[in-house]
Amino acid sequence: MTSLKTLIGSNGPAGGAAPTTRARGGTVAPSVTGVRFLHTSDWQLGMTRHFLQGEAQARYAGARLDAVRALGALARDRRCDFVLVAGDVFDSNLLSSQTVRRTLDVLGAIEAPVYLLPGNHDAYNAATIYRSPVFRRECPPNVHVLAATGGTPVAPGVELLAAPLLSNAPLTDPTAEVLADLAADGTRRILVGHGQIDVLAPESPGPSAIRLAALEAAIEAGSVHYVALGDRHSRLSVGGTGRVHYSGSPEVTDFRDTAAGEVLVVDLAADGSVSTEAVRVGRWRFLDWTHDIANGDDIATLDAELAAVADADRTVVRHALVGTLSLADNAALYDVLNRHADRLAGCFPWDAYTDLVVCCGEDDLAALPAGGYLGAAVAQLRRGAAADATAGDALALLYRLARTEAR
Known part of the structure; x- marks a missing residue:
């Protein structure tokens, strides 16, 4: 198991399930076995809502942490090999030590490795919460921060391809660097990123928009087999491959959320085929x-x-x-x-x-x-x-x- 220090060092209650979907294309040479993982994002722990008063705000904050407990139990029950959080674990880099400690307690109780990608709310910058003394000192051994751009092996023949955000307001596509010169060498790769895909805002995508065409080209070439995204708080499959997904937040955050409160259980088979299942864990x-x-x-x-x-x-x-x-x-x-x-x-x-x-x-x-x-x-x-x-x-x-x- 890769340690927290290696990943951030110099090298850088469950509800009903939605129908399972199976993706096309992107096969690889047979590997040892398939992997199952839980794709989630946008926990934004420490979030407050201006329209919640008094005790309701406290209960809502607790519910967001309860959703993490629920997805941990789901990962155990479905025998997931790991949990992958595609950005915005925390609502801010400036949170209380109480929020950090309670989060680490919940993460430490998950019976699988947990990989955390810094997003725009908790970017891996000079003030990042992931470098705070409390986080570094008390981080459980099963928790790994994907702070370095590039690959991290998670199983035989399987690699996480991380594109962490180093700024709260990036100026380029965060996935472009990890996709450059990527070879289809039989490794099954799960790209994990955080941001808006260009086709979702075609009139003004912005310089940091993730280019769907580049993702689909990598999938078609067989160098990437699943794209785990965060930033949108509602679950969404993007494009025509069935392999590019936003998981949405595990607990609702806004009135405009249309498919929040869910996580994705993803099966990546030995031949590179992918299936996903949406499962509800949120309660609000x-x-x-x-x-x-x-x-x-x-x-x-x-x-x-x-x-x-x-x-x-x-x-x-x-x-x-x-x-x-x-x-x-x-x-x-x-x-x-x-x-x-x-x-x-x-x-x-x-x-x-x-x-x-x-x-x-x-x-x-x-x-x-x-x-x-x-x-x-x-x-x-x-x-x-x-x-x-x-x-x-x-x-x-x-x-x-x-x-x-x-x-």
Whole structure:
């Protein structure tokens, strides 16, 4: 087993599975045996989310580490030869020693070698977390940092071809160097990189974009047999070979994630053929909801749908509500959303798509002050509420306060 020092020195709970896919092309001369490994990426341990409050943030941080425990158990149950993390193990190079130590404890409990590739969040630069005293001193013997560009043998006839990021903002394709002059010599190679592939942003790929054509040429030539990528937080197969994959993050990170919370179990056979299986290990969900709200019936429907959310304490709902409400209905909606915010890990408005107008009808006036300074304020706010959202919000707040006082 290659030691941590060699790799960074001078030479540089499981859920249901998706259908298995098998890749084409890229065969090699027969080797001793096939290998099975677990491809994952973008753990971003230490990540915080601005929309999570208090204890929910702490539970979410714990859930990201729990996802690593789950993939370790999956690697054991599926008898994986190793775990390969394609970048962004950590959310930053500037994390607490507590985060590093807890991560190393979890990695040390995985019953297989674990290979970590530095990504853009935890680049192998002068400030890298991988050179920190805590990491170097307490790194378990089964954990290896792929800090040097080039090959690392992991099994007879099998090599990891690492393209670590040495900067948070690279200026060139990080895989170009390892692909240069690569011979198809019978070695089964797993290229591991981190970054966006050019075809996913064809209008502005940028200088650091990974060139899909170069990857597919190496696969066609038989010098590379699987490409393990990180950076995208949703699982994705790219191109037509079936051998270029983003694993996605093992726990959801954003509302735009479409296939997060999964890892890939990869079989690389002795003849170079490849099959992949996606397995869910994450437990959290970030949901976008849009609703038209016009009356009490619509509010009751929303209430029932929120009440039916499973695993509420691990679910975040970002809602976009559109409609016109009376002050009474708006107060009822406020109560519903506040009640479910206590149950859910998060429940908050999607400001860019929320368009609620609050109008003061004749029935609402009975609950509002009619005389004195407050009565004058109500009259002024009522006149401005139709055109001014701030006035409408103030009127709604005044209504809720008056209703509370009446109780």
